[in-house]
Amino acid sequence: MRRRPGIGGLQSAVAARDQYRLLGENVAQLRTDLMKEQLATFRSQLEEFARKHRNDIRKNPAFRSQFHEMCAKVGVDPLASNKGFWAELLGIGDFYYELGVQIVEICLATRPHNGGLINLQELCNLLRQKRKHDREAVSEDDCLRAISKLKVMGSGFEVITAGKKKLVRSVPTELKKDHNEILELAQAQGFVTVDEVERRLSWTHGRAIDALDTLLDEGLAMIDDGHGDGKRRYWFPCVSSISSVGADS
Secondary structure: OOOOOOHHHHHHHHHHHHHHHHHHHHHHHHHHHHHHHHHHHHHHHHHHHHHHOHHHHHHOHHHHHHHHHHHHHOOOOOOOOOOOHHHHHHOHHHHHHHHHHHHHHHHHHHHHHHOOEEEHHHHHHHHHHHOOOOOOOOOHHHHHHHHHHHHHOOOOOEEEEEOOEEEEEOOOOOOOHHHHHHHHHHOOOOEEOHHHHHHHHOOOHHHHHHHHHHHHHOOOOEEEOOOOOOOOEEEOHHHOOOOOOOOOO
């Protein structure tokens, strides 16, 4: 018959578990301290890199994007504040603040044409036209970072995806799945018809009309009835190129 462990054996087992637990905690603490030390080293190297390549970071959009990726890997956000080390060293906080203001201006100027929903690529092109006398080039990545800061401030700006296009929304409109599918369908020609929506999306007539009427009410679509076939076109400026309204304002 197997003997049960006595009190001494139980106490030894408890002591052994405590020792293993303490050892595990010590190893975890050592790993944490080592990671903190490595991060501090990385951040120091990142600061030195930023000093050395300051002009490239400010003037080269591709270089600037890679720099942001490096920052993210060590938990540094150069855009977190307009004050402090990064703002003083690079001035990129002011750069993105200025971009944000200009993006708001463009979205307000084009809102009568697109209902507050603009193609990201079109927005960037208008932004470049507006900044054509500035030395710093602007990329789509720069636009996205500036918009993300506007979103944090609760300004209602947001980037959404419709098919292969990214759209910037500057009005508090809630687009549902049906609306996104119509916007994706419209990317081929810039417009859709009721018949096309019914055929391509396998929708009923009522579903197509309901979704299109909602987009009309929100100012995201425009009606064009001047065609010989008698079919009404629903145009969507947000997925078709628009003129450079507001670019030089």
